[in-house]
Amino acid sequence: MATTTAAQQREKARIEYDAFIKNCPTNQLLDRISDKWVSLVVCALTPGSMRYSDLGRKIAGVSPKMLTQTLRSLERDGLLTRTVTPSVPVRVDYELTPLGTSLSCLLSAVKDWAELHIEQVNKARDDYDAEPS
Amino acid sequence: MATTTAAQQREKARIEYDAFIKNCPTNQLLDRISDKWVSLVVCALTPGSMRYSDLGRKIAGVSPKMLTQTLRSLERDGLLTRTVTPSVPVRVDYELTPLGTSLSCLLSAVKDWAELHIEQVNKARDDYDAEPS
DNA sequence: CGGGATCCCGATAGATACTG
DNA sequence: CAGTATCTATCGGGATCCCG
Numbered sequence: 001m002a003t004t005t006a007a008q009q010r011e012k013a014r015i016e017y018d019a020f021i022k023n024c025p026t027n028q029l030l031d032r033i034s035d036k037w038v039s040l041v042v043c044a045l046t047p048g049s050m051r052y053s054d055l056g057r058k059i060a061g062v063s064p065k066m067l068t069q070t071l072r073s074l075e076r077d078g079l080l081t082r083t084v085t086p087s088v089p090v091r092v093d094y095e096l097t098p099l100g101t102s103l104s105c106l107l108s109a110v111k112d113w114a115e116l117h118i119e120q121v122n123k124a125r126d127d128y129d130a131e132p133s
Numbered sequence: 134m135a136t137t138t139a140a141q142q143r144e145k146a147r148i149e150y151d152a153f154i155k156n157c158p159t160n161q162l163l164d165r166i167s168d169k170w171v172s173l174v175v176c177a178l179t180p181g182s183m184r185y186s187d188l189g190r191k192i193a194g195v196s197p198k199m200l201t202q203t204l205r206s207l208e209r210d211g212l213l214t215r216t217v218t219p220s221v222p223v224r225v226d227y228e229l230t231p232l233g234t235s236l237s238c239l240l241s242a243v244k245d246w247a248e249l250h251i252e253q254v255n256k257a258r259d260d261y262d263a264e265p266s
Numbered sequence: 267c268g269g270g271a272t273c274c275c276g277a278t279a280g281a282t283a284c285t286g
Numbered sequence: 287c288a289g290t291a292t293c294t295a296t297c298g299g300g301a302t303c304c305c306g
Contacts, residue, residue: 017194025251026244027172034167036279039160052288061150063280068289078257089287090286099253106246107159113239114162120232121161124211169299185268196300201269222267223306 032077037062037070039107042096045080046104049095079103165210170195170203172240175229178213179237182228212236 021027033039037059044050044058056067071094074080079100085091096104154160166172170192177183177191189200204227207213212233218224229237 025247026240028251028254029243029247030167030172034163039163056288063282064289065281065291066279069279076258076261077254078261079254084288090289092288099250099257102250103246106243109242110162110239111159113236114158117232117235118158118161121210121212124232125209128209128211197269198271198301199299202299217268223269225268 032073033103033107033110035070035073037066038074041067041070041074042079042100042104042107045094045096045100049083049093052092052094055094074100165206166236166240166243168203168206170199171207174200174203174207175212175233175237175240178227178229178233182216182226185225185227188227207233 040059040062041055044055050058052067052071055071056062056064059067062070071080071082075082075094078097080094080096083093083095085093173192173195174188177188183191185200185204188204189195189197192200195203204213204215208215208227211230213227213229216226216228218226
């Protein structure tokens with residue numbers, strides 16, 4: 001048991017690198033917006049506030065669990081606010097904060113790039129797939 | 134068997150929505166850059182071309198499998214080129230294409246946003262976690 | 267040196283059912 | 287209406303071995 005195996009050393013390196021990545025703001029942000037539902041929620045809320053069930057319907061395909069989970073994490077990061085109105089049927093509204101709106105703008109930039117270059121990517125993909133080798 | 138269950142209908146909706154998402158350039162791009170290693174590889178290659186093993190060392194923590202897989206998919210999308218030099222020990226260089234460089238610029242924008250707003254996010258997170266409830 | 271093929275495991279998405 | 291709890295199936299990703 002004495003000697004450290006190569007596997008253990010690599011494991012150590014991996015953990016350190018993971019820590020490095022987690023402390024990197026860029027990767028944190030990438031992790032955040034890469035989440036399957038985050039971009040959809042942000043996009044859905046960009047026009048204005050919306051209720052929980054309306055979001056569920058607009059995003060169609062999301063399970064209550066994932067919707068709640070996504071909304072919670074976005075709320076935690078200060079990207080949206082959660083407002084509970086204790087009426088007879090409870091009413092909960094979600095709305096982007098200025099920070100959330102700012103993120104929405106960034107997503108727009110991503111969207112623009114995507115739409116501008118998607119054809120090149122698709123072409124490259126076809127060429128690659130068509131290669132004889 | 135005649136009647137379609139609610140579960141089946143939801144399943145259908147999910148599949149359609151999935152298809153919708155997959156056809157959306159923005160989500161394709163998000164899927165791409167959200168990949169754990171893609172941003173790191175692009176970032177590593179931004180200064181210039183690099184060899185396979187150099188990449189592996191610079192990114193430290195990536196397994197050969199993931200590195201190869203990442204490089205292949207990026208090559209397929211026309212974001213980088215792969216050059217094989219059949220010398221005695223084989224030599225393979227990777228280099229960003231103009232399209233890849235363009236993506237690198239987008240990642241820079243993401244990076245800028247991240248560094249500009251990370252403090253707000255962290256503060257919001259602390260506040261949220263500190264809440265009594 | 268630069269990979270491909272295979273096996274395996276932990277994380278997590280999502281379906282379902284229940285609650286205030 | 288707006289969630290929560292639980293269970294399961296899937297799958298990304300790492301380890302390992304092997305090849306050209």
